[in-house]
Amino acid sequence: MDRLLDNLNEPQRQAVTHTDGAMLILAGAGSGKTRAITYRVAHLIAGGVAPWHVLAITFTNKAAREMASRVEALNVPSGAMLCTFHSLCARLLREFADRAGIKPNYTIYDRDDQVRLTKEAIAQAGVPVANFPPAKVHASIGRAKNRLRTPAAFTEQARTYHDEQVAKVYVEYQKLLVANNALDFDDLLLRMAFMLRDYSDIGQLLSERYRYVMIDEYQDTNHAQYLLARAIAKPHGNLCVTGDPDQSIYAWRGADISNILEFEKDYPDAKVVVLDENYRSTRAILKGASSLIAYNHHRKEKALWTRRTGGSDITVVYCNNEHAEAQWIAQRIAALRSEGLAAEQMAVFYRVNSLSRVVENALRENAIPYRIARGVEFYNRKEVKDVLAYLKVIVNPVDDISCLRIINNPARGIGATTVKRLVEHSRMTGMSILEICPSALAAGLKAPAAKKVAAFADLIGSLAAGKDQPVRDIINHAIDAIGLKDALGGDDAPDTSAWRNVGELVNNAAEFDSRSGGGTLEEYLHQVALIADVDHMEGGDGAVTLMTLHSAKGLEFPAIFIVGWEDGLLPFHRGDQTRVRQLTPTPQDEEERRLAFVGMTRAMEHLALTCARKRMRRGRTETQIASPFLEEIGTEMVTVEDVTTAPEPRDAPSASGGGFYDDVHDRQMIEDESFPPEYEHLRIGSMVNHPTFGRGRVVSRGSQRWPETRLNIHFEDLGPKTIKLSHARLELLEE
DNA sequence: TGATAGGTGTTTTTT
C-alpha cells in the first residue's frame, strides 16, 4: 500500500490519506482525479475499513465501472459500493419501499416514456399542447423535482400563466406515475430525499452502513443529490467530494454549482486539496484554456500547470464557410494520420449536433472512418424496448404505458378503436388496462375484440407465472410466446439487425444472471433503465470520434478539433430575446465559457479551433461573428491560420487594429445609406462608450444591415458582449 | 394499417 502512495504527487497523497471528516478535492482538468479517488477507496480498504462501508457515487455507470476495475487492479478486497446516484436510490427504494410509500416492483420510466406520460398528462390537464410541448414541460417538471417541489408546492408558487399550466400538468403527471406504479429518474432522487427527511432512522442506518462517502463530479450535483449526500454523511461527517467548478456544464439541467463553491461553508472543518498539476495537455493547450476560463467571475481561482515542455501551438483557423471548415479538418486529420496518429486518437467536437453533418460529409469524402457518439443506441432500439416492455408488464401489471406499447405489438389484431375503448374504460374505472382485458366484454367491447384482448391477458399471465426464473429464460420464453421471430422477418430474421439486437439483449440478460447471482427480474429492469448509452461508448475502433462538447466531458484525445467558434454558436444563444437579455452578464455566459474550456482541456497534443465566416443555419446562410472566446484564449502559443479567400475590398481598411480578420475583413461599417450618420466613423477596432457597460472596443460585426446590425464589443469592465447597434446609444471615442 | 403531405420547431441531455 505504501508503494501505492509513491505513485501520487503530494496533493494527491493528501487526498488519499486524509480519510476522516469532510474533504473537498478541487481537481482541475487532467490532474489525475480518478487516480486519486480510486487510490483513496483502495487506501481506506487496505487500512482496515470493510469494503461495504465505502460508498463512492459517480454520475455515470461507465465511471462507476471504471472505478471498480481500477480499484480491483490495486488488489484490495472487493465489495465497495460504487454506483450512480440513481442506482443507489433505486436500490434503496426497493429495500425501503414500504417506508417510501411505493411498491418494490415499480417501473422506472425512461426518457421516452416520461415524455409520453407528460403528453398524456397535458391532455388530461386540458392544457393546450400546441403551446406546451411535452418535452419542454417535462423539463420544467424535472427542474421542480430536482428542487424537491411537489405538485402542491409548485402549484402554490406558480405565478405566471406558464407556470400555472405546467403546474396543472405536473399534478396530472404525478398522478399518472402513481397509477402506473412508476417512477421517473427525478423521482428516484426526490423520493429518497423525502424519505431521509421524514425518517431519521433510515439516515442513521445508512450512515452506519456507508461510513465513508465519496462523490465524484460534485459540481454537477443538483439540490436533491446535495441533500442525499448530506443526509447519509451527517452522523459521521466522512464526506469526500471531488469536482471542478470550471467544468460545471449542466446548470441547465438543475445542477447547482454553488454546491461545490460553498462546500466549505457547509462543512467548515473541511480539508481542501487542490489538484492543479495537469498530466494531460501540452503547455500551449493549458495556456489557452486557462486564459479563457480566467474571464469567468464566479469561480475559485485555480491555475493549471504542467511540467511538460514542447508541443505545438493551438491552431485557430478562419474559414469561408462550414464546408471549408470541414474540409480543413478532414485534411488535417489525414495529415496527422500519415504522421502516425491513429484515427481513434482524434475527435471533433461541436456545440450542437446539427454541426456534425458537414463534418461527416467531409470525412466520408476523404475516406476517413468516423463514428458519432450518439445519445441513444442499444436500449432505445424499438425491438429491444418492446421486449423490455413485456418484462415490465410481467413485473408491474399496472404499467399501462408499457402495456399499451405491446398490446398489439407484434400485431394481434387489436386495433386503435379497441385500444381507445380500453383506455376510456380504464380512465372511468381506475382499473389498469391489463386488469380490464380478461373481462373486456363488460367494458363494452364487441365479442371478437374482447376475445383477442383476453388472449393477450392470458399471454401475459402465462409469462408472469415464470417470472422467478433466470432473466435470460424469461426473455427467451417471452420471445417464443409472442412470436417475435416471425414478426421480425421469420426465416429472414437472423439477417436483420433487429433480431441481432434481440439476441444481444438475451446475452445481456444472461450476463446479468451470472453477475448478480440470481438477481430478480425487477432488479434487472431497474438496472437496464438506468443505463445510458454513453455507457456503451468505447473507443479504439479505428475511427475518429464526433461528439458534442457536453458528451466530451471526462474524455481525452491526442488531437481535437472544435468547430463553430462563432458568436451565437459558442457561446450559444438563440433568438433575439436572449440577445437582448445578453446585454447583462448571465450565468449562462459563464457556463458556455466553461463548456469551451472543457472541450479544450480534453486535448493532449493537438488542438485546433475553427471559425467560419458564413454558415448555413436553419436553411439560411448567415454571416458569423467570430466567437469572443477566441480573443480570450490569448495570442501566446496560438497560431492563426486564415484560409479565407478575401472578398472584394469595399474600402481601404482603417489603420486601427484589433479585428479578427485583419487581413481580409473590410472594416468599414457603412454599407448602405440607411446607416445613421452618427456612426459614420465607427470601425472594427474603434473605442466606444456605452451608457450602461462603459468603455469597450469593437471587435467584430454581424452582416445584418441596419437596423439589425450587431456588434461584438469587448468592454473593459465586463468583457465581450454582443449588442444591437440600433438599440445602443454608443459614443465614439477618440483614441 | 400504412403511407404521405403539410405544419412546426428547431442546445446541450451524466440518469
Added chain:
DNA sequence: ACACCTATCA
C-alpha cells in the same frame, strides 16, 4: 435544411 409530428386518405 431538416426532422418530427399530426392529420388524412387509400
